[in-house]
Structure formats: structure tokens, C-alpha cells
Amino acid sequence: MGKLFGLIGHPVGHSMSPSMHNDAFRLLNQEHHYHAFDVSEKDLEAAVTGIRALEISGFNVTIPHKVEVIKYLDEVDAEAKLIGAVNTVVNVSGRLIGYNTDGEGYLQSLLKTTGDQLHNMKVLVIGAGGAARAVYTVLSRYSVSELHIANRTKEKARHLATECNQRRIEGTVWSLEEAEEQLDLFDLIINTTSVGMSPRVAELPIQLDKLKADAVVSDLIYNPLKTKLLQEAEAKGATIINGVGMFVEQGALAFEKWTGTAPDRKHMEKVVLQQLGGL
Incomplete structure (x- = not known):
């Protein structure tokens, strides 16, 4: 049975x-x-x-x-x-x-694209909710080069970074506007928010004007399969990863x-x- x-x-x-x-x-x-x-x-x-x-x-x-x-x-x-x-x-x-299993699941899916180069990447996590906590925790454990976080309210992001940065990886807490101005510093940008999810598919969690062409942009959203964030990142030459x-x-x-x-x-x-x- x-x-x-x-x-x-x-x-x-x-x-x-x-x-x-x-x-x-x-x-x-x-x-x-x-x-x-x-x-x-x-x-x-x-x-x-x-x-x-x-x-x-x-x-x-x-x-x-x-x-x-x-x-x-x-x-x-x-x-x-x-x-x-x-x-x-x-x-x-x-x-x-x-x-x-969210954090480890994300890490395993990410490594299929980045391989061991993830250790050398400067990472920006967008958002400070439950998904962000899982992603931030596992990337700290994996020991990326730098681990930054941006959120509408910096205090919530600061609280997350204090609790979940197990390896004390170098990183800064940014407002979304500050992160947009510094976007060319990052090798990997991860959206953990629901901004851009169906039916609000026209929204962006962050502006990509200063995105590096060789960056990797990851969106935890999988409906739609290619969010506006991923569409714009791909148009700028970035490697994109959806949430599937x-x-x-x-x-x-x-x-x-x-x-x-x-x-x-x-x-x-x-x-x-x-x-x-x-x-």
C-alpha cells in the first residue's frame, strides 16, 4: 500500500x-x-x-x-x-x-549555469522576504565573493544580512535606488520578490540601465517563464535564469x-x- x-x-x-x-x-x-x-x-x-x-x-x-x-x-x-x-x-x-529545501534547491539550479565560478561572483539579492532569506543563507554558506542585498526598506534587509550571513561574506545593504546606481559592480543579480509575476507582468523590481553585459540575472519567478526583468537583461546580453x-x-x-x-x-x-x- x-x-x-x-x-x-x-x-x-x-x-x-x-x-x-x-x-x-x-x-x-x-x-x-x-x-x-x-x-x-x-x-x-x-x-x-x-x-x-x-x-x-x-x-x-x-x-x-x-x-x-x-x-x-x-x-x-x-x-x-x-x-x-x-x-x-x-x-x-x-x-x-x-x-x-528552497535555499539548497536554488543553489543546485544556479550551479547548472555558473559552475564553480559562483565562488568568485559578486552577488546582489533583491528583496528581504522569506525567499530572500533562503537564497541569502545558502549563498553565504557556499561562500560567494561578495553578497549584497537591496530592498525597499533597508532596515529589513539589514536585519536579514545580520542573521543569515553565516560566513560573514563582504557585502552592503542598499536601497533599490542605490543598487541601481551601482549595478555594474555585480556579476549575479537575483530577484526574490514577486514583482513581475503574473498578472503584474509589466513591472520591474529594479532598473537595469547599468547592468553589465556579461552579468547573470536570475528571477525566482516562473510564471511567466521570462519576466520583464529577464527580457530586458537578455536584450542587454546577460545570461538569464528563470525560477523553474x-x-x-x-x-x-x-x-x-x-x-x-x-x-x-x-x-x-x-x-x-x-x-x-x-x-
């Missing part, structure tokens, strides 16, 4: 995780099933209690529960504590253990934690791209 896995969040109707994971189970001849559960904020505690009672073997956590769910878990691993959010939970003999790779990698890492087996990442990506109309 197969096991049940799932996703809790609100809303979840748009999620591609069920298709991606159920297809991965099928390819590995595993009789498991993954289901998306729409859980409102007021029902989160009851939902986690229900997950225990039903012996659901593992689940993903998405907006708006990634932070709040921590108080209902038995254990949270060190990196998830540092990030301050959980996106993956494993049920180990009734103990719910929380992890965050991170989505697939974080999902694959969760899959491995639940099942102990590695899914076919290329096939997972194909499933996601088909849903997004990119194939």
Missing part, C-alpha cells in the same frame, strides 16, 4: 506540485500519492493535528504557512531555523520534522527526504514546463 504526501497552503489550486510529484511516483513505480490541501490560516493547527492522526508521511508547506507551521512541529533542522521558515516536513514515526529550476530542485530534494529515492529531475522539469505552456 502506498503512502500519502501533500501540500498545505492557501490558495493551492494553481500548484504544479501534485502533477510533478505524482508523475515522479509513477516513473519510479511507487504507489504513493500527493495531494494539495487548501488550508486557511485559522485552520493550520487543526490541519497539522489531522496530518498526525491520518499518518500522512510528509508534506510541503507554502504561502502563507511557512513560518507559522514551525510552532506545530516536533523538530526543525538548523538551516530551516536560520531561514526562519519550513517548506518540507517529514513524518518520522509520528514526529514531524521540518526542513527548508529552483522549483524543480526544491521539490526533488523534498521527494528524496520523504522516499529515500532520487526522482528524475529532467522529467519533473518537463512536467512543469508543460503546465506552464513552455513546451
